[in-house]
Amino acid sequence: xxxxxxxxxxxxxxxxxxxxxxxxxxxxxxxxxxxxxxxxxxxxxxxxxxxxxxxxxxxxxxxxxxxxxxxxxxxxxxxxxxxxxxxxxxxxxxxxxxxxxxxxxxxxxxxxxxxxxxxxxxxxxxxxxxxxxxxxxxxxxxxxxxxxxxxxxxxxxxxxxxxxxxxxxxxxxxxxxxxxxxxxxxxxxxxxxxxxxxxxxxxxxxxxxxxxxxxxxxxxxxxxxxxxxxxxxxxxxxxxxxxxxxxxxxxxxxxxxxxxxxxxxxxxxxxxxxxxxxxxxxxxxxxxxxxxxxxxxxxxxxxxxxxxxxxxxxxxxxxxxxxxxxxxxxxxxxxxxxxxxxxxxxxxxxxxxxxxxxxxxxxxxxxxxxxxxxxxxxxxxxxxxxxxxxxxxxxxxxxxxxxxxxxxxxxxxxxxxxxxxxxxxxxxxxxxxxxxxxxxxxxxxxxxxxxxx
Amino acid sequence: xxxxxxxxxxxxxxxxxxxxxxxxxxxxxxxxxxxxxxxxxxxxxxxxxxxxxxxxxxxxxxxxxxxxxxxxxxxxxxxxxxxxxxxxxxxxxxxxxxxxxxxxxxxxxxxxxxxxxxxxxxxxxxxxxxxxxxxxxxxxxxxxxxxxxxxxxxxxxxxxxxxxxxxxxxxxxxxxxxxxxxxxxxxxxxxxxxxxxxxxxxxxxxxxxxxxxxxxxxxxxxxxxxxxxxxxxxxxxxxxxxxxxxxxxxxxxxxxxxxxxxxxxxxxxxxxxxxxxxxxxxxxxxxxxxxxxxxxxxxxxxxxxxxxxxxxxxxxxxxxxxxxxxxxxxxxxxxxxxxxxxxxxxxxxxxxxxxxxxxxxxxxxxxxxxxxxxxxxxxxxxxxxxxxxxxxxxxxxxxxxxxxxxxxxxxxxxxxxxxxxxxxxxxxxxxxxxxxxxxxxxxxxxxxxxxxxxxxxxxxxx
Numbered sequence: 002x003x004x005x006x007x008x009x010x011x012x013x014x015x016x017x018x019x020x021x022x023x024x025x026x027x028x029x030x031x032x033x034x035x036x037x038x039x040x041x042x043x044x045x046x047x048x049x050x051x052x053x054x055x056x057x058x059x060x061x062x063x064x065x066x067x068x069x070x071x072x073x074x075x076x077x078x079x080x081x082x083x084x085x086x087x088x089x090x091x092x093x094x095x096x097x098x099x100x101x102x103x104x105x106x107x108x109x110x111x112x113x114x115x116x117x118x119x120x121x122x123x124x125x126x127x128x129x130x131x132x133x134x135x136x137x138x139x140x141x142x143x144x145x146x147x148x149x150x151x152x153x154x155x156x157x158x159x160x161x162x163x164x165x166x167x168x169x170x171x172x173x174x175x176x177x178x179x180x181x182x183x184x185x186x187x188x189x190x191x192x193x194x195x196x197x198x199x200x201x202x203x204x205x206x207x208x209x210x211x212x213x214x215x216x217x218x219x220x221x222x223x224x225x226x227x228x229x230x231x232x233x234x235x236x237x238x239x240x241x242x243x244x245x246x247x248x249x250x251x252x253x254x255x256x257x258x259x260x261x262x263x264x265x266x267x268x269x270x271x272x273x274x275x276x277x278x279x280x281x282x283x284x285x286x287x288x289x290x291x292x293x294x295x296x297x298x299x300x301x302x303x304x305x306x307x308x309x310x311x312x313x314x315x316x317x318x319x320x321x322x323x324x325x326x327x328x329x330x331x332x333x334x335x336x337x338x339x340x341x342x343x344x345x346x347x348x349x350x351x352x353x354x355x356x357x358x359x360x361x362x363x364x365x366x367x368x369x370x371x372x373x374x375x376x377x378x379x380x381x382x383x384x385x386x387x388x389x390x391x392x393x394x395x396x397x398x399x400x401x402x403x404x405x406x407x408x409x410x411x412x413x414x415x416x417x418x419x420x421x422x423x424x425x426x427x428x429x430x431x432x433x434x435x436x437x438x439x440x441x442x443x444x445x446x447x448x449x450x451x452x453x454x
Numbered sequence: 455x456x457x458x459x460x461x462x463x464x465x466x467x468x469x470x471x472x473x474x475x476x477x478x479x480x481x482x483x484x485x486x487x488x489x490x491x492x493x494x495x496x497x498x499x500x501x502x503x504x505x506x507x508x509x510x511x512x513x514x515x516x517x518x519x520x521x522x523x524x525x526x527x528x529x530x531x532x533x534x535x536x537x538x539x540x541x542x543x544x545x546x547x548x549x550x551x552x553x554x555x556x557x558x559x560x561x562x563x564x565x566x567x568x569x570x571x572x573x574x575x576x577x578x579x580x581x582x583x584x585x586x587x588x589x590x591x592x593x594x595x596x597x598x599x600x601x602x603x604x605x606x607x608x609x610x611x612x613x614x615x616x617x618x619x620x621x622x623x624x625x626x627x628x629x630x631x632x633x634x635x636x637x638x639x640x641x642x643x644x645x646x647x648x649x650x651x652x653x654x655x656x657x658x659x660x661x662x663x664x665x666x667x668x669x670x671x672x673x674x675x676x677x678x679x680x681x682x683x684x685x686x687x688x689x690x691x692x693x694x695x696x697x698x699x700x701x702x703x704x705x706x707x708x709x710x711x712x713x714x715x716x717x718x719x720x721x722x723x724x725x726x727x728x729x730x731x732x733x734x735x736x737x738x739x740x741x742x743x744x745x746x747x748x749x750x751x752x753x754x755x756x757x758x759x760x761x762x763x764x765x766x767x768x769x770x771x772x773x774x775x776x777x778x779x780x781x782x783x784x785x786x787x788x789x790x791x792x793x794x795x796x797x798x799x800x801x802x803x804x805x806x807x808x809x810x811x812x813x814x815x816x817x818x819x820x821x822x823x824x825x826x827x828x829x830x831x832x833x834x835x836x837x838x839x840x841x842x843x844x845x846x847x848x849x850x851x852x853x854x855x856x857x858x859x860x861x862x863x864x865x866x867x868x869x870x871x872x873x874x875x876x877x878x879x880x881x882x883x884x885x886x887x888x889x890x891x892x893x894x895x896x897x898x899x900x901x902x903x904x905x906x907x908x909x910x911x912x913x914x915x916x
Contacts, residue, residue: 444692
């Protein structure tokens with residue numbers, strides 16, 4: 002075991018990445034070293050993350066001795082969206098920089114924003130002072146922006162490869178054709194994860210990437226935010242909205258073209274062993290296209306592997322979507338790497354054959370009450386809770402995060418035979434829960450802005 | 455744990471009891487049980503004339519006034535019982551609900567009811583019958599404000615609001631279905647039971663039904679929301695409940711919406727004339743900010759203030775003290791702020807972009823910034839925004855702005871055209887947001903005019 006030879010608790014936990022038995026350690030055995038690691042991170046980051054210092058001061062927490070000590074220090078997943086939309090739309094890079102530094106380990110000292118015009122320019126420039134931004138994707142909403150260090154990026158890439166090896170039994174150095182079957186979001190962390198997959202499993206064949214031309218960047222979201230601000234302020238002109246609608250229609254049409262091309266790409270590669278990645282919503286659409294062309298199933302290589310992240314994100318699919326996708330891509334259950342993760346942490350939790358996500362040993366699983374204020378006791382087995390984590394691998398930010406996900410958690414040994422905390426397959430975002438009953442006379446301008454929410 | 459709370463229905467004059475359907479209130483998660491809804495009983499077929507059609511308006515007003523006299527909390531067992539029940543479902547403190555109930559009789563005084571009618575309809579005789587008229591060319595005709603069939607979707611944040619809705623429904627002689635909110639599935643039935651005690655067969659009582667179903671329940675809404683049954687759906691507020699309704703709108707079925715609103719204050723540099731004026735302005739601003747613990751649309755959320763930094767900071771310090779006061783319609787401690795808002799305030803504070811007075815514990819929070827914060831201040835939070843001049847504050851007013859409280863009062867007149875153009879709906883003196891001139895429009899309309907079906911009988915001789 003690595004645990005005995007290294008002095009810092011954080012290093013001891015990091016040493017477990019890639020260890021054969023890393024998903025088979027009882028939670029109780031890990032907790033002391035995990036708490037020690039959380040404490041080490043607290044002591045080293047409290048001086049640099051302004052928000053953490055404020056939290057620790059107002060909660061009067063000086064060190065972490067038990068899981069409950071972490072709770073007042075956890076950052077909500079929305080923390081990384083707390084910048085002002087107006088700073089972005091008005092290109093106030095000084096404020097954006099000060100904001101980023103407040104929620105990140107590294108400062109923005111020495112950042113030169115002269116000549117920075119777009120968000121893209123700014124994120125590029127941030128890399129010169131050691132901030133590699135990971136931004137939430139999608140073409141709507143306010144993007145979260147998380148600062149990663151070089152080590153965070155390397156760790157994210159590594160845990161993805163290791164998780165895939167653990168869950169599917171694939172071997173490093175296998176030759177598979179890599180198919181990226183979802184819109185590519187260009188950012189250092191996402192690029193590194195993709196490249197690590199290709200390096201580990203796909204050196205022989207040219208990888209395929211969904212999407213025509215340039216990958217999506219966070220910058221393209223700024224136009225949407227700017228328009229939404231202007232609509233709320235009442236200063237948007239009809240011509241601007243029409244232009245925006247035109248671009249949105251074009252983007253939707255591009256996606257259709259990309260999906261059609263992806264269908265052909267899978268069919269073209271049908272004789273090769275594949276490693277495909279994507280989200281179920283897009284994979285389902287592509288699977289339907291493959292079947293419409295009379296292909297799929299046995300036409301494809303029986304050794305195909307599939308890597309799927311996340312849930313359905315609000316997409317409505319038939320109940321058998323999972324089987325439908327696996328069958329079409331000819332992927333057996335044990336070649337599916339389905340994981341649960343979130344942008345706010347480096348780690349990914351692979352789904353085992355018993356249908357449970359296994360929490361990595363370098364992550365403290367904190368099942369909280371709905372409001373995120375109390376750690377719930379899981380003695381009785383399975384408990385429903387708001388998921389919160391402390392990921393000891395995170396360097397660029399504070400590792401403690403409260404998610405927006407409702408999960409079921411168990412600390413008992415899993416039916417698959419492995420120890421350690423696990424999360425049930427059914428995961429619901431609290432924001433997706435029906436709220437059809439709400440009616441109140443108080444409301445904000447958000448209710449009056451249509452089409453760019 | 456005892457069983458679920460009992461929430462009976464009231465259908466066309468009769469109390470319907472039963473615990474067939476269990477529900478959970480959305481705000482506080484309390485369980486309550488209602489009888490099953492008999493949809494047939496909620497609808498009066500169009501072949502049948504509305505029960506109130508031939509009842510004179512004066513008689514309706516007499517009846518409502520008598521009902522109002524019986525709504526005094528101290529001698530009304532139904533309201534007393536409600537007060538105990540509502541604590542489980544509504545986030546307003548019991549004492550605030552009690553004070554709201556104590557005001558209940560005043561919604562149904564003769565003066566109030568007469569003012570509503572006079573301000574809403576030019577000729578009240580059109581409510582009582584066919585009114586003859588002759589146009590500029592000598593053509594004869596008659597008009598009548600014909601009673602509509604209505605659903606009132608009551609707001610969850612104002613337990614006494616149902617009384618105004620009952621009065622409005624009665625004054626236009628409508629056939630009414632009140633869809634109660636899960637945060638208060640009790641008060642409307644209590645008021646209607648009080649009315650039924652006067653005369654269970656009175657046409658006002660027979661024109662009223664109050665039921666609860668979970669908003670969005672398609673088995674009810676898809677069936678009921680048809681122009682064959684309903685002319686108007688009146689919605690008090692916004693939220694997901696309204697988004698559900700919108701899909702059923704179409705020819706013959708209209709939405710009359712009191713939209714979700716937010717309110718602001720505008721304070722001129724005259725506030726800093728003396729210590730006393732600062733204290734007075736702080737108190738007035740606190741009073742406007744805390745109405746229903748800031749759950750109300752007319753509660754101020756942003757205060758635009760002229761003055762130098764030191765002056766404005768003095769006002770902020772005074773304000774946070776006054777936000778913590780116990781009031782008739784606000785409690786010293788409101789529920790704490792939502793965590794995402796707290797997170798945003800903490801980050802802005804750690805950046806040094808804002809100054810903060812108070813804590814996140816619901817006793818009151820003042821956030822001083824140079825432009826409005828991007829989240830909606832709630833739970834007794836005032837965002838004080840420094841502006842060089844109130845003219846600069848006009849651009850922060852938009853189509854979601856309802857009430858604007860101004861200090862000093864003389865400055866209202868100079869601002870009001872531009873504020874109306876920006877989308878605002880009402881001005882008042884700072885500190886009086888929760889008081890109204892009788893017969894004033896609500897949300898930029900005279901609603902009774904929109905409730906009725908204006909029917910014409912043209913009698914042209916060729």
